[in-house]
Amino acid sequence: MAKRVLTTESGAPVADNQNSATAGVGGPILLQDQHLLEKLARFNRERIPERVVHARGSGAYGYFEVTDDVTGFTSADFLSEVGKRTETFLRFSTVADSLGGADAVRDPRGFALKFYTNEGNYDLVGNNTPVFFIKDPIKFPDFIHSQKRDPFTGRQEPDNVWDFWAHAPEATHQITWLMGDRGIPASYRHMNGYGSHTYQWTNAEGEAFFVKYHFKTNQGVRSLSAEQAAELVGRDANSHQTDLLQAIERGVNPSWTLHVQVMPAAEAADYRFNPFDLTKVWPHADYPLQRVGRLVLDRNPDNVFAEVEQAAFSPNNFVPGIGPSPDKMLQGRLFAYADAHRYRLGVNHTQLPVNAPKAAQADNYGRDGLHATRYGSRHDKNYEPNSYAGPAQTGSALGAPLAVHGWTGTYETAAHVKDDDFFQAGELYRLMSEDEKGRLVANIAGGLSQVTRDDVIEKNLAHFHAADADYGKRVEEAVRALRED
Ligand code: HEM
Numbered sequence: 001m002a003k004r005v006l007t008t009e010s011g012a013p014v015a016d017n018q019n020s021a022t023a024g025v026g027g028p029i030l031l032q033d034q035h036l037l038e039k040l041a042r043f044n045r046e047r048i049p050e051r052v053v054h055a056r057g058s059g060a061y062g063y064f065e066v067t068d069d070v071t072g073f074t075s076a077d078f079l080s081e082v083g084k085r086t087e088t089f090l091r092f093s094t095v096a097d098s099l100g101g102a103d104a105v106r107d108p109r110g111f112a113l114k115f116y117t118n119e120g121n122y123d124l125v126g127n128n129t130p131v132f133f134i135k136d137p138i139k140f141p142d143f144i145h146s147q148k149r150d151p152f153t154g155r156q157e158p159d160n161v162w163d164f165w166a167h168a169p170e171a172t173h174q175i176t177w178l179m180g181d182r183g184i185p186a187s188y189r190h191m192n193g194y195g196s197h198t199y200q201w202t203n204a205e206g207e208a209f210f211v212k213y214h215f216k217t218n219q220g221v222r223s224l225s226a227e228q229a230a231e232l233v234g235r236d237a238n239s240h241q242t243d244l245l246q247a248i249e250r251g252v253n254p255s256w257t258l259h260v261q262v263m264p265a266a267e268a269a270d271y272r273f274n275p276f277d278l279t280k281v282w283p284h285a286d287y288p289l290q291r292v293g294r295l296v297l298d299r300n301p302d303n304v305f306a307e308v309e310q311a312a313f314s315p316n317n318f319v320p321g322i323g324p325s326p327d328k329m330l331q332g333r334l335f336a337y338a339d340a341h342r343y344r345l346g347v348n349h350t351q352l353p354v355n356a357p358k359a360a361q362a363d364n365y366g367r368d369g370l371h372a373t374r375y376g377s378r379h380d381k382n383y384e385p386n387s388y389a390g391p392a393q394t395g396s397a398l399g400a401p402l403a404v405h406g407w408t409g410t411y412e413t414a415a416h417v418k419d420d421d422f423f424q425a426g427e428l429y430r431l432m433s434e435d436e437k438g439r440l441v442a443n444i445a446g447g448l449s450q451v452t453r454d455d456v457i458e459k460n461l462a463h464f465h466a467a468d469a470d471y472g473k474r475v476e477e478a479v480r481a482l483r484e485d
Contacts, residue, residue, distance in 0.1 A: 008035055009042070048309070049344045050099040053144055054110045057093030058188060058241045059308040060248055062297035064088050064115060064258070070292050073209045073262055074201035076321035078117040079292065087116040087358055090297060091311050092188040092240065096147045096156070102233040103240035104224055106183045106443070108174075111193030111215065112313040113295070116358035123317040124213060125337065128191040129178070131424075132278045133171040135413045137332020143168070158450040166459035169421040170279045172467050176425045179443040181436050182221065184229045187243035189254040190222035197315075198275050198325040200399055201262070208265035208400035210275055210325055212282060214289060215256040226443060245300055253298040259289035265400070272418035276327040280424055307354045312341040323399035328413060346370045363391040426468040437474070445478035 006014040014035050021033040029036065066084045078086040093110035094101060109128040114121055134143055146164035150157045165171050177183070185191035195213030202208050224232065232239050247254060261282050263275060273280045301307035314337040315330060324330050341349045347369035349355055350362065362374065365384050381388050432440065444464070451457050457479060465472025 009038055051093075051344065052340065053095050054093035054112075055099045056097055056101045056103070057091050057110065057308060058244050059089060059091040059301055059304075059311055060244060060297040061299040061301065062088050062090065062253070062295060064293055064295050066293040067257075068291045068293065070260070070290070071203065073203055073211070073260075074321040075204040076117070076122070076201075076319050077119050078115055078122070078319070079321075088295065088297075089114045089116075089307075089311065089354060090295070091308060091313065092244070096144075102237040104184060104229040104232045106178065106226070106229070108178065109185055109188065109191055111191075112311075113193070114311070114313060114317075114355075115319075116360075117319050118359040119319040120360045120362075121317050121355075121357050122319045122322065123313040123315060124195055125313045125315045125333070126193050126195045126197075126213065126215075128182075128185060128193055129174060130194040130196055130212070130214070130281050131174050131177065132196060132329065133165075133174045134168060134329070135170055135277050135279050136328050137336070139168070140329075140332065140336075158447050159452055159456070162448055162451045162460055163453075163456050165463075166456045169463050169466070172422055172425040172463045173279050173428065175444070175463075176428050176440065176467065176471075179447075180428075180432065180440045181223050183443065184224040184226070185240075186222035186224050188240045189219045189243060189247060190217060192216050192221060193256060197278060197327045197330040198263075199330075200265070200323045200325050200402070202321055202323070202399040206397075206400055210263040210265060210268055212261045212287075214259045214261070215295060216259065218255045218257060218294075225439070226446070244297075248297060248300050253296050255294055255296045257294055258292040260292055261287035262290060263287055270416075272416055273424075274414055274416045274419055276325050277413050277419065278327055278329045279421070280419070301354075306352075310345060310349070310352050311354050312337070312345055312349045312352075314338045314341065318398065320396070320398045326402055326404075348372050348374075365390070422463065422466040425463075426471065429468045429471045437471075441471075441474045441478050444475050445482055448475070449479045449482035 006017055008014060017035070020036045021030045022028060023030060031037070064078070064086045066079055066082050069082055070079050078084060091110065091112045093112070094103065094105060094107045095110065096107050097105065110125075111128055112123070112125045114123050134140065143164055146160040147156070149155060150160055165175060182191070193213075193215035195211075198210045198212055200208055201211050236242055244254070261284070263271065263282070268275050271282075271286075273282065275282065314334075315324075316334040316338060318324070324334060345352070348371050351371075351373050356362070363376075365382055367375065367382050376382075376390075379388075381390050384390060384392070429437065429440070448457060448460055451460075461472060461476050461479070464475045
């Protein structure tokens with residue numbers, strides 16, 4: 001097979017890619033060796049800032065197919081017909097560690113899904129857990145600082161992790177989830193995905209519903225024990241990446257079934273749990289799962305950097321018929337992601353192939369900036385309104401409005417009748433088998449017993465006691481036993 005000609009960035013042929021040009025044999029290198037200068041300079045610039053959270057991840061393309069009629073709840077076009085298929089890209093991730101971190105660790109997993117719909121890209125940026133640690137975005141940077149490396153020791157510190165949680169009783173539900181059997185998924189294929197937040201759907205008649213998304217893995221949920229995970233990390237730090245890549249290369253395409261819980265908007269105000277509190281679930285007895293469709297991943301990216309590292313998901317990318325709820329965490333995220341992308345990838349990140357719309361076209365008056373490649377066509381105006389043929393607004397609302405009331409201020413998330421920080425954590429604990437409870441208690445005690453301050457331990461124990469008397473007693477005994485060792 002004839003080899004292609006190696007060239008410089010400007011396309012000129014390279015004569016020698018093994019020896020740099022020198023002033024005579026053994027002499028200093030010449031500044032005129034363009035290929036050498038360009039090669040070294042380019043290499044220095046290969047890294048971009050990693051994501052401040054969810055840095056380590058894996059991605060794959062696929063499609064979403066509607067299996068059930070949900071047009072009574074949303075007018076979103078990609079959900080408008082049974083059998084309709086939409087191309088997707090999904091990036092899975094761990095949260096706390098840096099880009100080089102290991103996969104098989106106890107940590108939530110990201111489940112960030114882009115639907116390339118014909119009404120624009122819809123990003124659903126979820127996790128493998130239905131709830132989260134906090135309920136106000138103002139706490140997010142502090143939370144993440146406490147879970148990542150300490151600025152002095154340069155290590156993840158149990159003191160910081162548990163000190164934050166000592167001050168965040170609302171995290172008890174998510175901690176119970178994370179320290180339980182599902183805390184270390186066996187692979188990205190063997191876990192569920194959740195939108196976690198409540199979102200708003202609006203149907204063609206303008207009626208509003210609140211929904212929660214559940215992607216149930218068709219591979220079955222499989223998890224690792226702490227011991228299995230430690231062994232696997234030593235053997236293959238990239239175990240989730242290996243598993244996903246190889247499964248799709250073998251044609252064993254993973255799939256998930258999407259269900260939603262649907263709440264008519266009028267029921268939100270009086271529901272026993274605040275439906276916009278991200279630390280709470282809606283029990284299925286209250287709002288049963290309704291099937292929507294099937295997500296299949298069937299194609300690995302050709303280039304991990306271009307397509308996975310440069311992938312950008314924003315919870316603010318909605319399509320008509322789907323919009324945000326007043327969940328404060330979600331509202332904070334509506335700002336944070338695109339801001340992160342502008343820093344990490346630049347203002348024109350939406351023009352990169354993995355991020356650009358595929359079934360629709362971006363057409364607006366945004367212009368220029370670093371690395372602009374989209375500029376309309378000759379004679380297009382760059383202002384609006386105009387008297388020419390440029391794009392114009394539709395005048396149609398994207399969704400139903402949300403009712404608001406009261407005065408501006410810094411309020412705690414409103415508590416509904418059954419809301420406190422512990423009831424649902426206790427319910428989750430009481431659902432577990434005896435063996436599961438034992439493993440949960442051992443996992444919590446393993447971390448909490450390493451904390452150096454007694455007051456931090458006491459505050460955390462109080463949260464487990466408040467969730468369930470037996471839960472609190474067993475964690476307390478296990479921590480004491482480990483500290484006496
Ligand atoms: C107010 C709370 C939160 C803030 C401020 C926040 C902020 C961020 C930021 C800045 C990134 C990096 C984005 C990038 O550089 O591309 C990120 C990534 C991510 N976050 Fe959040 N986050 C929050 C809560 C959540 C929650 C509740 C979930 C899940 C339900 C979540 C899921 C994700 C996922 C999956 C990614 C990785 C996206 C990807 O694969 O590129 N985050 N978050």
